[in-house]
Amino acid sequence: MQVETDHVFKALAHPTRRAIFEGLTRDGEQTVHALTRRAGISQPAVSKHLVILKRAKLVRHRHEGRETHYSARPQALAPLVDWMTLYGAFWRDKFDRLENLLERMDP
């Protein structure tokens, strides 16, 4: 799990990869050609980014004829959500709400 978490964080640390992932999340499945046109960089560069996104399981691909189609797997963001839950404001916010409730309860 830790390795997966590392992969997800690394994959999303690059603006081009974030843009590819966001594009796939927003607009659905796309071919490598379409992704290359959008990214404005060479196809080998896009392919390299896709390998890193694939390693993090953030995208999956399928072959159809001579084209490779990519789609997003937003559920792979799970380690990120977990990390935020663990280190973020989640419990502090809940403590605030608990205190608020205690104020309203009978002694």
Added chain:
Amino acid sequence: MNDSSESRTVVVEREMPHSQEKIWRALTEGKLIEEWLMSNDFQPVVGHRFTFRAAPAPGWNGVIESEVLVVEPPVRLAYSWGTLGVGSVVTWTLTPTAGGTHLRMEQSGFGPDQEANYKGAKYGWNKFIGNLERVVGGMD
């Protein structure tokens, strides 16, 4: 906070001007829990399996699978906290102070690859690991 990858822990603690008993009720009565945490079918019974339910978000169904692990009123309460394929344990400790109660929440997280050696003996994790695997299995 422990920075080892094997056991991540977050602790939140606060002194509250309320009695242990009152805080215990807020931590263990389903309707009260819902007011500050999440909707739930919690019962203060060791071994009771229940869920917390939050609003679903993209990539997350909002469900937290839990099992009651420790009920020692009004001092200690612990339950497992499994979501998104990651399991952890939430432990509440209530300590009386001059002005009320010191409330401590510790959440210890671990990944499915490491749970075997993570507090395994302490909480009898075998059953929980089974749950966790089902959660992980149901995610794809």
